Amino acid sequence: MNASSCSLCKIWNSSIGKKYLVAITGLVLVLFLAGHLGGNLLIFVGKEEFDAYAKSLHELLHGAGVWIARAVLLSCLVIHVAATISLTRANRAASPKYGLTILAFVVYHLLHFTVRIDSHLAELAKTSPHAMVIAGFQNGVVVLFYVIAMTLLCSHLSHGVASIFQTVGLRSKKSAPLIDKLSKAYAWGIWAGFISIPTAIYFFQFGA
Numbered sequence: 555m556n557a558s559s560c561s562l563c564k565i566w567n568s569s570i571g572k573k574y575l576v577a578i579t580g581l582v583l584v585l586f587l588a589g590h591l592g593g594n595l596l597i598f599v600g601k602e603e604f605d606a607y608a609k610s611l612h613e614l615l616h617g618a619g620v621w622i623a624r625a626v627l628l629s630c631l632v633i634h635v636a637a638t639i640s641l642t643r644a645n646r647a648a649s650p651k652y653g654l655t656i657l658a659f660v661v662y663h664l665l666h667f668t669v670r671i672d673s674h675l676a677e678l679a680k681t682s683p684h685a686m687v688i689a690g691f692q693n694g695v696v697v698l699f700y701v702i703a704m705t706l707l708c709s710h711l712s713h714g715v716a717s718i719f720q721t722v723g724l725r726s727k728k729s730a731p732l733i734d735k736l737s738k739a740y741a742w743g744i745w746a747g748f749i750s751i752p753t754a755i756y757f758f759q760f761g762a
């Protein structure tokens with residue numbers, strides 16, 4: 555099979571195909587962020603609720619659910635960033651700094667809370683993911699890193715969400731102001747929600 559006959563290659567080799575790949579993977583990531591934020595905000599509801607939520611995620615489809623979600627998310631993130639890089643290269647535009655920075659944050663975040671390279675956090679996670687998150691945000695440098703990463707992520711989202719509508723042809727001259735406002739509101743909501751967790755824990759000793 556050569557490059558011109560494989561349908562995935564055809565999508566990749568056309569600029570409109572790549573734009574759709576960016577839009578579809580972007581939409582999956584945008585929806586994931588809302589779901590991930592909703593789940594994480596349970597931290598403010600209570601220890602039992604948050605731990606029960608984390609346990610239910612890990613037990614989904616007898617443990618396969620979380621791995622399916624990881625594979626889908628990782629593929630979406632890699633395709634999203636790679637297609638953006640390729641598009642901006644072709645257009646000789648500025649390098650897609652957001653994508654790479656967010657990718658770097660996700661790698662750090664996975665080492666922090668999923669792989670748990672810190673053995674203290676790994677030990678806490680065995681009995682309570684809630685305790686792990688509280689302990690994970692006791693360090694000011696870590697909190698600052700999360701705040702910077704969330705700010706970059708959300709400034710990207712504020713125009714990224716509107717771009718999805720643009721690519722699928724739903725952003726007309728008439729609807730553009732409303733779509734741009736919704737896009738900004740969504741980004742601010744995601745930013746405020748995610749920022750609230752490390753800052754409440756570090757600055758207001760939430761969970762101590």
Ligand code: HEM
Binds near residue numbers: 660700749
């Ligand atoms: C303050 C903000 C955040 C907190 C407190 C948080 C918390 C967590 C926790 C506790 C886990 C581990 C879930 C588990 O395995 O039990 C996790 C996983 C994950 N987070 Fe976050 N997260 C935050 C922000 C983000 C952001 C902004 C992104 C995306 C850009 C993200 C992407 C992921 C991904 C992809 C996973 C892996 C899912 C898995 O393998 O289970 N997180 N997060």
